[in-house]
Amino acid sequence: MRSPTLMLLLGSLTLCLSAWAAPPDHWSVPVQRKTLSNGLTVLISEDHSSPTFGLSLVYKVGMRLEPEGRTGFAHLFEHLMFQGTPKSPKGVFNQVITAGGGQNNGSTRADFTNYIETAPITSLEAILWLEADRMRALDFNAQNLKNQQDVVKEEIRINVKNKPYGAVMWLDIAGLAFDRWANQHDGYGSFADLEHATLDDVRAFHRDFYGPNNAVLAIAGDLSAAQGFALAEKYFGSVPRRPRPAASRFDEPLNSGERRLTQTDALAQVPALTLGWKMPARGSKDQAAMTVLAELLAGGEASRLHQALVKRHGLALKLDSGIGITGPWEYDGPTLLTVFALYKPSSNADALLAVVDEEIATIVKSGADPATLARLKTSLLASWYDGLDGFMNRADMLAKLQTLWGDARVVNQIPGWIAAVSSADLQRVAARYLGSANRVLIDRQPASAAASAAPAATPSGETAKEH
Incomplete structure (x- = not known):
């Protein structure tokens, strides 16, 4: 890069x-x-x-x-x-x-x-x-x-x-x-x-x-x-074709049990919680629904997690989210929906998780009301079309879609997939992909705070991992 x-x-x-x-x-x-x-x-x-x-x-x-x-x-x-x-x-x-x-x-x-x-x-x-x-x-x-x-x-x-x-x-x-x-x-x-x-x-x-x-x-x-x-x-036209290595397998199933990692960070001033859930495969019927669900859950200040963690409960200081490092349509192997939250030292990871689970359970039970669903779709579609306006970004998106999907004309089908997502779709994919069994989390603690809380702990930088 x-x-x-x-x-x-x-x-x-x-x-x-x-x-x-x-x-x-x-x-x-x-x-x-x-x-x-x-x-x-x-x-x-x-x-x-x-x-x-x-x-x-x-x-x-x-x-x-x-x-x-x-x-x-x-x-x-x-x-x-x-x-x-x-x-x-x-x-x-x-x-x-x-x-x-x-x-x-x-x-x-x-x-x-x-x-x-x-x-x-x-x-x-x-x-x-x-x-x-x-x-x-x-x-x-x-x-x-x-x-x-x-x-x-x-x-x-x-x-x-x-x-x-x-x-x-x-x-x-x-x-x-x-x-x-x-x-x-x-x-x-x-x-x-x-x-x-x-x-x-x-x-x-x-x-x-x-x-x-x-x-x-x-x-x-x-x-x-x-x-x-x-x-x-x-x-x-005169550049010669070359043999390509055999394709490798990258597929992985959804995880079957929560995975946790605790880390210390010498440069951090406040703790941070990073959550990840395996996404549906590229081309899955659930891909568009998960894209809308990600916006509902953590897409900006109007999202459920920002409102709950930052505004209502006052546990988190800042929230960020993303799908992989490319976006919801530009992957061709396993990727994650990721949420990152800086949180107050007076709180802890389990307190944030309890709120996250509560918000996910609400989506599984009730989905999204018509006005909220319409707002989410409008935001996603506006962002999609805006990203295609400039010639360089448009050429890049077309080339990536052709490379990953095998057909750049997917560019004109994605808006329809977003528009077709229903509240019931959000309920279905939230239940399937956002359960604790498919969740991984990293609790990143400032090294100074970890040292003062546990003076006999392992040296800074050492991690503990559970599967």
């Missing part, structure tokens, strides 16, 4: 897509698709409202697919993609894009790595050349590797090690919730694993995962589909 501000079987999927009808009134995102002979999938969203474009190149590789013993490798490799190629030395990529009035970035997630750009339409061919160039080959050398190993380690220091609560919402909680190494390991990376990455490792990673047949190119903006497909063929 270059900037910290930035992070089914086909038949079953078809059944899921047909199970939800689209609403009668909604904006239909234009999208046309073509697959080149080398396997590169190309998507074009034609829109002449601005003489600009957004581009996203998504590779189907992320933290789940990195080798054991190489935690953080997918993230490290994302950084190496900006270190130059035999034809365009280090620095050229950024210089060309910014000189043309554009911006670019990239990020690594569990199931994909994406590279995004936006610029005036006159810069499109130059950027396509640059992306195709680094798909072909990178400048693999010891200096670049060492430099980026150090950069990633510094990111970890800033965003995890030297930050109160670190990445408890997505690293620690995943390590507790999941059983398969691919799902539970620290995808940001351990220093030891990062330092042991070799030039042969990065060459093999590029060979295995950065071929055109493992990628989706999406362009949104001031061009026609015919123009976009022709340009994709011109710049990417």
